[in-house]
Amino acid sequence: MANDEALVAEVARYRALLPELLSGDSAGRWVVFKDGAVQSVHEGGYEAWRNGTRRFGMGAPFVVSRVEAREPIRVGRWRPSPSETIFA
Amino acid sequence: MATLTLGDDLRLVSANRTREQTLKYGPVFEVGLAPPPLDDELPVARDVSLMVDTGAFASVVSETIVKDLQLPAIDTVEVLAFDGVEARVRRRHIASLIVNAKEDLTGVVRPLVFLVPVIAGVGIDDDGVLGRDFLQHFWFRYRGPEGKSELVLRGTPAWQVAGLPVYDLLS
Secondary structure (H helix, E strand, C coil): HHHHHCCCCCHHHHHHHHHHHHCCCCCCCCCEECCCCEEEEECHHHHHHHHHHHCCCCCCCCCEEECCCCCEEEECCCCCCCCCCCCC | CCCEEEEEEEEEEEECCCCHHHHHHCCCEEEECCCCCCCCCCCCCCCCCCEEEECCCCEEEEEEHHHHHHHCCEEEEEEEECCCCEEEEEEEEEEEEEEEEEEECCCCCEEEEEEEEEEECCCCCCEEEECHHCCCCCCCEEEEHHEEEEECCCCCCCCCECCCCEEEECC
């Protein structure tokens, strides 16, 4: 899906910039990230999503994330199948 | 659909299951799931059954349901299964989780809306699970002998959408 690929690319750009963001004013806050740059900063994730959607349109590929260090998260009962691709 | 009791506490009671069913399938809550509201209208919700999973950091919803409801994708995350062997990248979405609320004093029942992050999952047996990112806002009581569970919330809603109280769990 084109939007999936665009989102993955945007997340990669966000991750690359994350060390810099963590030492800036947006650390700990929510951001709308698109086209390789922070578009806006918010106190909540929903507020950020709504702002991004109004600006870029429903379904547009942009990242909404709290600016914090990232690490893999653990889910309990769910076990992804070995053949699972990145996006089903 | 699950029912909350509003007083000082908001009480969500699990699905009506026997002790044996709860033993086999876990504490399951029946809720409504929908995309988040963009304006003052709440999109149509789908009934889903979500199991409380205190071993899961994050809440997961079946990829099929995520696609059917067209939940907006906001990010990707690396996810480790319980064995922690290999991380896989999944989409994170934003959703409205809706429960029927019952006010203790008056007995009035009304819907409440929680704005929540969910991960699109493949390979789950149920509609999805409620992980600790959701549970951190509640007291959880497992009533094993009765086959029931309760989620209790204290707090006031952030605002209203279409007259419904909204709790923003992404802030």
